[in-house]
Amino acid sequence: MATLLALACLALATNVYAIYPDCANGPLAYNTICDSSATPVDRATALVGLFTLEEKINNTGNTAPGVPRLGLPAYQWWQEALHGVAESPGVNFSGSGEFSYATSFPQPILMGAAFDDALINAVATVVSTEGRAFANNNHSGFDFWTPNINPFKDPRWGRGILLCQETPGEDPFHLQSYVYNLITGLQGGLDPEFKRVVATCKHYAAYDLENWMGNVRYGFDALVSVQDLSEFYTRSFQTCARDANVGAFMCSYNAVNGVPSCANSYLLQDILRGHWNWTNEDQWVTSDCDAIQNIYEPHYYAPTRAQTVADALNAGTDLDCGTYYPDFLGAAYNESLINVTTLDTSLIRLYASLVKLGYFDPIEDQPYGQLGWANVSTPEAEQLAYTAAVEGITLLKNDGTLPLSKEIKSIALIGPWANATTQMQGNYYGVAPYLISPLMAAEALNYTVYYSAGPGINDPTTPSYPAAFEVASQADAIIYAGGIDTTIEAEAMDRYTLDWPGVQPDFVDLLSQLGKPLVILQMGGGQIDDSCFVPNPNVNAIIWGGYPGQSGGAALMDIIVGNAAPAGRLPITQYPIDYVNQVPMTDMSLRPSATNPGRTYMWYTGTPIFEFGYGLHYTNFAAALSAPSASSYDIQSLVGACSGVAYLDLCPFESYTVNVTNTGSTYTSDYVSLLFVAGVHGPAPYPNKVLVAYDRLHGVEPLSSQTTTLNLTLGSLARRDEYGNTILYPGDYTLLLDVEPLSTQTFTLTGDPAVLDYWPQP
Ligand SMILES: O=[N+]([O-])c1ccc(O[C@@H]2O[C@@H](CO)[C@H](O)[C@H]2O)cc1
DSSP, rough: OOHHHHHHHHHHOOOOOOOOOOTTTTTTTTTTOOTTTSSSSHHHHHHHHHOOOHHHHHHTBBOOOBBGGGOOOOOOOOOSSSSSOOBTBBBOOOSTTSOOOOOOOOOOOHHHHTOOHHHHHHHHHHHHHHHHHHHHHHHOSOOOOOOOOOOOOTOOOOHHHHHHSSSSSEEEEHHHHEEEEEEEEHHHHSOOOOOOSBEEEETTTOOOOOOTTEEEETOOOOOOHHHIIIISHHHHIIIIIIOOOSSSSOOOOOETTTGGGGOHHIIIIIIIIIIOOOOOOOOOOOETTTHHHHTTTTSSSSSSSSHHHHHHHHOOOOSSSSSSHHHHHHHHTTTSSSSHHHHHHHHHHHHHHHTTOOOOOOGGTTTTOOOOOOGGSSSSHHHHHHHHHHHEEEEESSSOOOOOOTTTOOEEEESSSTOSSSSGSSSOOOOSSSSOOOHHHHHHTOOOOEOOOOOOOTTTOOEEEEHHHHHHHSSSEEEEEEEEOOSSSSSBBOOOOOSSOHHHHHHHHHHHHTTOOOOEEEEEESOOOOOOTTTTTTEEEEEEEEEETTHHHHHHHHHHSSSSSSOOOOOOOOTTTHHHSSOTTTOOSSBBBOOOOOOOOHHHSSSSBBOOOBBBOOOOEEEEEOOOSSSSEEEEHHTTTEEETGGOOOOOEEEEEEEEEEEEESEEEEEEEEEEEESBBSSSSSSSEEEEEEEEEEETTTTTTTEEEEEEEHHHHHHETTOOOOOOEEEEEEETTTTTSSSEEEEEEESSSSEEEOOOOO
C-alpha cells in the first residue's frame, strides 16, 4: 500500500499527461517529424536534430518536459498496467464519470494458472485498448511498463509472492509462451505499422530478491552462472526481444555478476541487442525507477555521478526513470564521458516509438486514434475479467464436498479474505468498476450468509474467535477465506517463512473440529505450506484463488457451488516450510548441491506439498498422447530439415495429438494438457522433467472427448551446456502428459550433439 500511495503521490506531483503535438499548425508542422510518409527513424532523427544539447539532456528522464519552443509537449513515460490500467505517475483516473475506472483483471500469477494463451492474448488486447483510450484522452501516456516477466524462483520473493502475483510463474517455457501472447496482444500484433501501446518487459535480469537478511534489491549483486542465465533467467526476455518484438525493456535494480543491470553492456548490448537482434530504431531501454542513482549508491559501481550516468547511457540504457540523467549527463558530457551521438541514438529510439504509436499523426490516420471511453470496461471486458479468474482458480484438495450440495442453504464465510475487495487486486492496480467480494457473491447466490472476519492475516491473538465460532455454529457449511496478502508479500519485502501466518492454522484447525463441511480458500500470490490442512479429514476442500481481480468473489463462489468447474494448475511449486532453511535467497543457482535442494519443479530434490502443474477437477479425465512418428531420430537430419527457419531452437520437431475424454457423467469441465519431457540426455545433473508444451481445452462435456495438438520444437528438447549454449543431445526422451502422467511416449535421438544457439560469453 505504501508503494501505491507513493505512486499516487508521484502522479499528483508530476501531473504530466500525454497530449498529441500539434502537427497541423504548431512549430513542428513543416518538420519531417510531422511527415507521415517518412520512416519513423527519419522522423525522430529530424525532431531530435532540432533540440539543443540542454533540451536533449532535459528529456532523458521519465518526466520529460518536452520542448515548449518547438511545440513538443511534456510526456510522462511511466505508466503501469500489470493487470489493467493502473495507478502510476502517467495515469490519471478522474474522480467520477469518464476515465474514472478501468477493467481490473486477476494478477498474472492467477492468469498463469489458466495455462490458456488465447486468454492471455485477449486480456492483453483489452488492457491495451483501455490504456490507449486513456492515452487518447489525456489520461495516460502511450507506453506501459508491463509485463513483469522475471521467473519466480524462490517462494520467499516479496514480488514473487508479490512478484509472484506479478509474474505468471516459475517455468521458463510457460513464461515464454505467456509473454509472447501478452506482448502481441498489448502492442496489437508482431510488428505492426502502428502500435496500440508500447509494452515493456521488466526487470532485466535475474531480479528476484527484494529485501532479505540485509540484502536489498537496490544494491544486490546476483551471482549467476551463464548456464542459469541462458537457461532460466533470460528465456522470457529472449521471447520479448527476439520473437515478440516488444517495444521497450526495463533493466533491473540488481547487479549481475558485479555489474549493475542498467550499466551492464553484456546484458544490454551483447545479449539483448546483439544476440537477440533487438535493433529496431524504435526499441528502447528504461531503467527501473532510480536504478541509475543506485548504480552510484548503494552499488558504488562508479566513482562519480557523471561516470554513473555515462556508464548507464553507454551501456545502452536510453531512459532514466528518475532524474540522474537530466541532472548529471551535462557533467558527463563536459568530462567527455559521453558523446552526443550516443545521446541522440537514445532519444531517437524514444521518439521513434512515439511515431509508431501515431503520436505525431492526424488522429483519423491512426488505427487506434479513435479509441475512447466507450471502449473501456465494456460488457465483454467485464466478462473476460470473470472468465480469467475462473480459469486460474485451482482446486488443491476435494473429498467430494465440492461443489456444495444443494442441501446446504446457509454458509458461514469467515476469514480476512471473506469480504475482500481491493485486496483482490493485489498490487499495481487501478480503479475497478466494481469489486465483488466472496461475501457479496455468496449473498447474490441467495444463501443465508453469516460473516465474521475472524483473526487478521498476521494476527497472533484470539479475541476474534468467539464471534467467528458463533457464526460458524449457525451455518450448514463453513468457508474460510484466508492465506496471505500484500501485508505479508510485497515489493521491497521478502518472506522468511512459508507458514500460514498468525493464528490462522490454529483457528482453522478449531473450525475443522466443528464437524461441518469446511472449505478453505487459500488466497495470495505466493504458496504457503498447506501440509497442516491436507491430511486433516475435516478440511474437506482447499482452493487456491491467488488475487482474482474485480470479479474474484463471483468466480470463487461460482466454483464452490458448481456454477463453474475448476481447471487451473499451479504455476509454481508449493514447497514445505523447511525449504527456507535449506537454501539462502541469495543463492541464484537452480541445480541441486550440498547447500541447495534445487529450485523449481525441474530441479527440486525434495517432496513438494503440491507440485507445479497440480490441479484437481470436479470430474475425471482420461487422456491419450499420440505416438511419435518414429522411435528414433537422427539429430543431424532433424537440424538439416530446418533450412529457412530463422532460429534453430524454434524449428518444429513433432506435433502430438492429445485425445481428452471426460469420463465423468455430471460436470462439464476445461482440461489443461501439460506435456513434460524427461530423460537422460545432455550434461548431468538431469532435470526431473521440463515443460515443453501446453494447451487448455474448454468445456469438455461429460462422457465426451475433445482433441488438442501440442507442437514441439527442437529448442524444447534441447538443454543448456555450461557456457549457456543451446544443444540438442542424443539420448532417451520420455514424454509425460500431465503431472501424474495420464499417458507417456518415448523416443531416442541419435548422432552427434547439435548446437542450436551459441550463447555470447561475458
Ligand atoms: O518511488 N516510487 O514511488 C517507486 C514506486 C515503485 C517502484 O518500483 C519499481 O517501479 C516499477 C516501474 O515499472 C518497477 O516494476 C518497480 O521495481 C519504485 C519506486
